[in-house]
Amino acid sequence: MxxxxxxxxxxxxxxxxxxxxxxxxxxxxxxxxxxxxxxxxxxxxxxPDFAHNEDFYSGQMASIDNEVCTSCGLCLEKCRFDAIETDGERYQVKELDCEGCGYCERICPVGAISMKEQKAGQFYISGxxxxxxxxxxxxxxxxxxxxxxxxxxxxxxxxxxxxxxxxxxxxxxxxxxxxxxxxxxxxxxxxxxxxxxxxxxxxxxxxxxxxxxxxxxxxxxxxxxxxxxxxxxxxxxxxxxxxxxxxxxxxxxxxxxxxxxxxxxxxxxxxxxxxxxxxxxxxxxxxxxxxxx
Amino acid sequence: MKIAIAxxxxxxxxxTLATNLASYLSEEKQIILADLDVEEPNSGLFIRAEKIFQEDRYKMIPGWVENDCTYCGICQEVCNFNAIINLGTHILVYPELCHSCYACSELCPTAALPMQKQKMGVLKHYKKGNIDFVESRLDIGQEQAVPRIAQTLDYINSISDNKEIILLDSPPGTSCPVIEATKDADKVILVTEPTPFGLHDLGLAVETMQKMNKDFTVVLNRFGVGNADVEDYCKKNNIRIIAMIPDSRQVAELYSRGELVYDKVDSFKQSLDSIKHYILGK
CATH class of the missing domain: 3.40.50.300 (P-loop containing nucleotide triphosphate hydrolases)
Structure with missing residues (x-):
């Protein structure tokens, strides 16, 4: 082949x-x-007949649980992609900017950040x-x-x-x-x-x-x-x-x-x-x- | 004002649109034209201008300091991109997989992975009349376009006094490089052609722009070939078509030689005029 x-x-x-x-x-x-x-x-x-169709997951994205977050600001300080924003109190992730490196999840002192698998597209096999x-x-x-x-x-x-x-x-x-x-x-x-x-x-x-x-x-x-x-x-x-x-x-x-x-x-x-x-x-x-x- | 052409x-x-528009608008306005298609930058072939600045561009990657390393393996564990491997007697770094997040470097307990520069491409700044032209090109074999685009936009912001019209010639597609190239734009012009390929890919681009909450419009190029489906689609979705540029072999020939078109083809100039009115809000 x-x-x-x-x-x-x-x-x-x-x-x-x-x-x-x-x-x-x-x-x-x-x-x-x-x-x-x-x-x-x-x-x-x-x-094509799109006979086989599956979701394709690739990469991760950070997500902040505001119930747990103490607004210490460490994540925002460490993120190299400017992917975390705050209004002064609440912190959140800018989805389009997050590269999924997971650094913020590791250093958050209270475990308020988790990484979630990202759906990146659809995958097909067709006749x-x-x-x-x-x-x-x-x-x-x-x-x-x-x-x-x-x-x-x-x-x-x-x-x-x-x-x-x-x-x-x-x-x-x-x-x-x-x-x-x-x-x-x-x-x-x-x-x-x-x-x-x-x-x-x-x-x-x-x-x-x-x-x-x-x-x-x-x-x-x-x-x-x-x-x-x-x-x-x-x-x-x-x-x-x-x-x-x-x-x-x-x-x-x-x-x-x-x-x-x-x-x-x-x-x-x-x-x-x-x-x-x-x-x-x-x-x-x-x-x-x-x-x- | 920033206008992305995507x-x-x-x-x-x-x-073709970005370079001709830059030249046409420069008759009255100060223009910054940036070629953000860092993989295959072509605008410079049409804007022949004098180079006034050039600088190598870098990304930061961890450099291993053998004597300080205890092979604890934290670096490998924290890297989400598999860019660093602990072999027990050696630490391997794969620069092309590295996203420069600094996690390995800053979390290394013995500071054995200081970040260092690696060359990724070159940025060049040219000047011709009222046009400042900035081009950034990715070195061959380098994979990541996005950081180059971000650096180029930073450079443009540093030379802009916010009075110019900034035109961003964006890379094709709908994925991360396009997001980076268009995310700071005030308006986005989507160029398409009246064929099923043009329609299909326009649909994807529109989806991306809507997701980003962008103010966007469409320029229909090569008007006259294909069918009316793109026009119908735009009408149905309330998307404004600001110009329809007729299909023309003469335009294709001028383009093939690296020449500007609008001063030689009247219908093309008329289309640019419509686009100018849109940009200037008249």
Missing amino acids: KEIVVISGKGGTGKTSLSASFAFLSGSEAIIADCDVDAADMHLLMS TRMKNTLVHARLRAGAENSGKLVAKVKKEAKRLAEQENKKYVIADGSPGIGCPVISSLSGADYVVIVTEPTVSGLHDLKRVYELVKKFDIKTSCIINKHDLNPEITNRIMDFIDSESVVHLCNIPYSNTFTDAITRGITVLENGDTEMIKVIKNAWETIKKSINDK | SGKGGTGKT
Whole structure:
């Protein structure tokens, strides 16, 4: 079983549309994981049935029992996150600021503070219209995206893939270079970076690639909207060439992506034959290069 | 006044809006523009200005002093993030897991874990005409965006005389970095696009903003593609759409080259004008 992760650095480059296309092409050969738990969109193209649904708990939050509290103010003094406030008498925890470190609970002289498990989101396993299984999640609004929910999504997808003898796990990663992406990349066998020929696209590609290099994973690149700026497309080609990144394909700027999203289908099902050919070829290249060492 | 420009979905045009708006408003007002997308900061590619200040940014982590340590294990016990392990003959600190709460350091009975600085990123301050532009970037491999965002906001407060318009180009999503970037904002502008992805992620962003009791509005970018569901959603939920920016390949091309758009595309400038009226309360 091989794990393929699709990432982008910059948002809005077509990462999810392409991940869903690979999910469509692999059909029952793969388990699909949506690791972009912060703004998970892949399910909008796959008609999942949300067959399995569980609460996801992660981290803790402090809570002060005002019946016991003597208003000594030690918690407020020690908290490094300014997460405790007072009106002079009563003390309370600012939920959005509490990091859950538990320091206040330990030092409260009268034991007025307790730590409570935090519900951080929902976790789902779904059957989809593509005859595969989608492991996905929804982070609670404003929750900490520590990478733990991403790790759970990936772990469950891998477990299912091994149990059901699937060939691939295809993961839609998250944008950026912080904890969720690091969590998406760890343990992967193959990375597809989706970029676009804009100054931002190139800048973010270089940053995310620097991160990918730390993992020593075989890496490939798709340039979406390549004809938007041929000069930057050439610079991206030079960059990936110099880093020995596999160039999978160039995709033209068109409204096919937006139209497909609007219809809730993948770009492969939208009737653009040239687009279908390019993406199918890319998937064949991925399958081939993931298996040679 | 602080205005945060945010979105649930990435790539909807936050940076395009923030940089063009900063430049347009600077024709009349003093502006501070801050790029708070510390993982992938891009605003600086569009605001080419002169650097006037640069400083490394740090986080505090415990540093182990072997000679003072008795291996009592209290540090490991009090760390809620598994960032410190007592091996009996050695204390291991995992800086990337550390949240800098100081519990281990301050509760160590022999003061064997003094806090020390570790570099996390760089803050840069640029100036161009009426625009002060502040950018903070996270070093590659560092995981925690939130403390960088908090430090950048502290820096902005230190240079502000409270008369400027402060524009905060926020990171995408709805989790902790967005909360940090928007929590002190007076108004939040959510940028979205008229597609099911845009609608879905707008819904999440709205939920976050409502939870924070924020005054927020929507800018609909790439208007003309997709469908009318975002407009219907906003109408139904009494959310004001302050501008609809038409979808345009010309805008995409200008953006691709790192150029500002409003001085070349009239419809874009008109949208900025609506947003200006909203910000200035006219």
